Amino acid sequence: MKYLLAVIVSLIVGMAPLPAQEIERIGIPGLEKILASPDDQLHVVNFWATWCPPCVTELPHFEKLSREYQGKGVKFILVSLDFPSQIDSKLIPFLKKNKVTADVRLMTDLDYNSWIDKVDKNWQGNIPVTLFFNNARKSRYLHPSEVTEKELRELIIKYKQ
């Protein structure tokens, strides 16, 4: 019985990564909901796009650490700024090819200047940037550029406390 349960659990876990086609699309309300999350845990929100080479370079670090920190009080969200017209041609093939299982959301509101300030007033519009926050502890930091795996790890440790 226990064995059967283990098999079922492993099957479910194995299926857990959603098919990439089901990427969640968000607009400003969806973004605000992420940013206002009251949970007492560190949120790591990375803004990226497949058309941005440094974003693509750092993406595996987010993928790796999101697996490592699964269930350990760190929530990763990768907000893609890919063009809505290129979801099927660029974004989804990219996610499939790189076997991305992290939580990717597509920002469909292209009026960047109507929401950049909501993320951080210091954000110049460049990507990648990564926002680290825990609203319950009122901590917040926008990392303004690409990170190495080591830097990402250090930032998580620093802001997780």
Place this chain on the structure above:
Amino acid sequence: MKKYLFISLAALMMAGLLNAQSQYKAGDIASDFKLKNVKGETVSLSDIKDADGFIVAFWCNTCPVVKKYDLRLQELHARYAPKGYPVVAINSNDPAVSPGDSFEKMKETAVKLNYKFEYLFDETQEVARRFGATNTPHIYILTWKDGRLVVDYVGAIDNNADDASAADKKYAEDALNSIMNGQAVAVAGTRAVGCGIKWKKV
């Protein structure tokens, strides 16, 4: 020696940080420059005749966002050059980092896309640094006033990179129309989302 190297590195990094924070904004005075165009001629803004000002566009051959805006930049030139505001595009990307942005490739791009505006190579990246350009595309609208180049607008061309017909805030056009009507520019600064300029590796 090591110590000296460290200090110079630290100084360079600090200069980098300072640069990142100092960007021309509306009301600032921009400095003119001398850059090579795709025909190999040296061009300064003051050499460009019959111009009341300029639409300076930090640009390149490779960035997908630039490609999205390619036609729109050409349209801006077609519409506003006759009114005294030609486009001047500048590629500041380091070809060692982005081979598709070499001077040779710029020539190819200008021919292939039939650019009617100046397309200049900022080989030392000094112009991008001085302007505080961070991305491509990144637009600076300048106007000659008493022999000086006053910055009127900094930022994006409009508010929909993906689909020109869906853009309902045409920042650059609105700014140019206001300038020509002698009105204040209502939105003089926006964030330009695009590809980061490929800086030389230190």
